[in-house]
Amino acid sequence: MTKPESEWTWKELPVGNVILEPGNASQYRTGDWKSLKPVLNKELCIHCGLCYIFCPDMAYNLDAEGFFIADLFYCKGCGICAKECPTGAITMVVEEEGK
Amino acid sequence: MGKRVGMEVSIAAAEAVKQANVDVISAYPITPQTHIVEHLSELVANGELDAEFFCVESEHSALSVCVGSEATGARSFTCTSAQGLALMSEITYIASGLRLPIVMIIANRTLSAPLSIWNDHSDAMSIRDCGWIQFFAENGQEVYDHVFISYRLAEDREVLLPVIINMDGFILSHVIEPFEMIDQEKIDQFLPPYQPLYRLHPDRPITMGAFALPSIFAETKKAQEVAIRSSMPKIFEVWKAFGDMTGRYYKPVETYKTEEAETLLVTMGSFGETASVAVDEMRREGRSVGLVKIRLWRPFPFEEFKKATLGAKQLVVIDRAVSVGMGGPVASEVKAALYGYDSRPSIYNFVAGISGRDVAPSDFIKMADKAEIEIEEGNKEGYELYGVRE
Numbered sequence: 001m002t003k004p005e006s007e008w009t010w011k012e013l014p015v016g017n018v019i020l021e022p023g024n025a026s027q028y029r030t031g032d033w034k035s036l037k038p039v040l041n042k043e044l045c046i047h048c049g050l051c052y053i054f055c056p057d058m059a060y061n062l063d064a065e066g067f068f069i070a071d072l073f074y075c076k077g078c079g080i081c082a083k084e085c086p087t088g089a090i091t092m093v094v095e096e097e098g099k
Numbered sequence: 100m101g102k103r104v105g106m107e108v109s110i111a112a113a114e115a116v117k118q119a120n121v122d123v124i125s126a127y128p129i130t131p132q133t134h135i136v137e138h139l140s141e142l143v144a145n146g147e148l149d150a151e152f153f154c155v156e157s158e159h160s161a162l163s164v165c166v167g168s169e170a171t172g173a174r175s176f177t178c179t180s181a182q183g184l185a186l187m188s189e190i191t192y193i194a195s196g197l198r199l200p201i202v203m204i205i206a207n208r209t210l211s212a213p214l215s216i217w218n219d220h221s222d223a224m225s226i227r228d229c230g231w232i233q234f235f236a237e238n239g240q241e242v243y244d245h246v247f248i249s250y251r252l253a254e255d256r257e258v259l260l261p262v263i264i265n266m267d268g269f270i271l272s273h274v275i276e277p278f279e280m281i282d283q284e285k286i287d288q289f290l291p292p293y294q295p296l297y298r299l300h301p302d303r304p305i306t307m308g309a310f311a312l313p314s315i316f317a318e319t320k321k322a323q324e325v326a327i328r329s330s331m332p333k334i335f336e337v338w339k340a341f342g343d344m345t346g347r348y349y350k351p352v353e354t355y356k357t358e359e360a361e362t363l364l365v366t367m368g369s370f371g372e373t374a375s376v377a378v379d380e381m382r383r384e385g386r387s388v389g390l391v392k393i394r395l396w397r398p399f400p401f402e403e404f405k406k407a408t409l410g411a412k413q414l415v416v417i418d419r420a421v422s423v424g425m426g427g428p429v430a431s432e433v434k435a436a437l438y439g440y441d442s443r444p445s446i447y448n449f450v451a452g453i454s455g456r457d458v459a460p461s462d463f464i465k466m467a468d469k470a471e472i473e474i475e476e477g478n479k480e481g482y483e484l485y486g487v488r489e
Contacts, residue, residue: 005311005312005314005315006314006315008315008318009318010317010318010319010321010322010325011322013315013318013319013322014297015198015259015296015297015326016196016197016198016199016259016297016307017196017197017309017311017319017322018297018305018306018307019305019306019307019309020297020305022304022305022306
């Protein structure tokens with residue numbers, strides 16, 4: 001596994017800074033960019049999956065109950081899911097400090 | 100030994116690229132580099148060279164193609180001049196940051212404005228800090244030889260850096276010189292096929308050119324700086340191997356009649372041969388004058404330069420470009436190299452021959468005269484644009 005880049009020394013970098021491990025962008029936390037996070041009202045959700053389709057960061061995943069839930073490790077808080085949700089089931093709320 | 104022939108330097112450079120058996124050539128024609136590209140185009144078209152020749156729409160694309168082809172493991176070549184290099188400059192930094200061993204010849208030409216097609220080093224100085232190993236050739240044979248030297252050096256696993264061979268436009272590129280061509284079997288021995296460390300291949304996916312956050316960027320630059328600084332012993336090693344093959348041994352700093360010389364002229368590029376004629380003449384008159392020629396511009400050969408100059412009373416550094424608002428770029432490097440020494444020589448700086456204006460042996464003598472007088476009178480850090488009409 002790749003260690004966090006803040007721990008790499010210059011001697012450990014591969015020549016030309018090539019990335020030898022394909023797909024390791026999945027380890028990159030983009031979730032700490034956001035100030036708003038999406039909150040789903042499951043009673044209004046019709047399971048249409050538009051949030052999943054429109055999410056530019058592929059942060060949405062289908063859970064065991066059939067709901068699409070945003071993974072806050074990746075969600076940048078852009079609000080596209082809330083905008084596109086046809087039933088208004090997704091609300092953007094201010095992330096609480098420290099969480 | 101190889102065949103001795105008379106040939107235009109640009110054609111000989113193209114012949115060297117052919118002999119280096121490149122896989123990809125990507126270039127856009129610009130004066131005075133044009134003859135190199137035209138000849139390579141012919142060699143590919145008539146089947147003498149089995150390579151892909153990309154006719155691109157700009158120099159930015161020319162080097163971008165080389166970045167892509169080199170990333171797949173193809174030996175790649177490009178060449179340009181002046182505005183073409185300026186347009187290419189963005190990609191020069193990318194090629195070195197990605198550690199791709201591209202070789203480029205620059206037929207040095209003045210950057211506009213005013214528009215000028217003639218020679219000086221302003222184009223090369225505009226990308227001075229781009230992270231490539233940079234040579235300045237004094238004559239055509241050096242250009243021809245350094246194509247092989249550059250590929251062998253660039254592709255060495257301990258180096259993996261792109262290399263620029265600077266040659267003065269017109270003054271070298273368009274003149275016919277005697278060449279000692281090297282037999283192909285010898286070249287093939289000296290320059291084995293390129294074995295890339297990493298390359299783009301569908302069977303083993305890797306990423307080249309990813310972005311870096313501030314948390315890792317400084318580490319990447321340190322790695323790159325260490326790489327170019329530690330390429331120095333390899334440069335010596337490759338020059339030695341080349342010398343053993345041809346009898347032509349190259350050094351980062353050449354000295355000419357410097358024994359116990361009080362005054363040393365310092366030049367880079369084709370100035371060297373003219374200045375040596377001036378030195379001969381001054382030595383005949385009994386003057387204590389010698390010549391130091393810088394061949395390796397990056398990494399800058401601090402140690403060798405110090406060795407060559409520290410005994411002298413004064414240096415007359417003759418630049419062929421001006422850093423507007425600052426002076427000659429070679430002079431500022433020279434001052435940096437010697438700053439730590441109390442016994443350092445005085446340094447007088449001329450900028451001469453910009454935009455291809457002729458600089459004859461008599462001009463070098465005039466510059467030496469002027470510098471010696473000025474320094475004698477206490478002007479120890481003089482700088483002037485030589486020969487400008489007041």
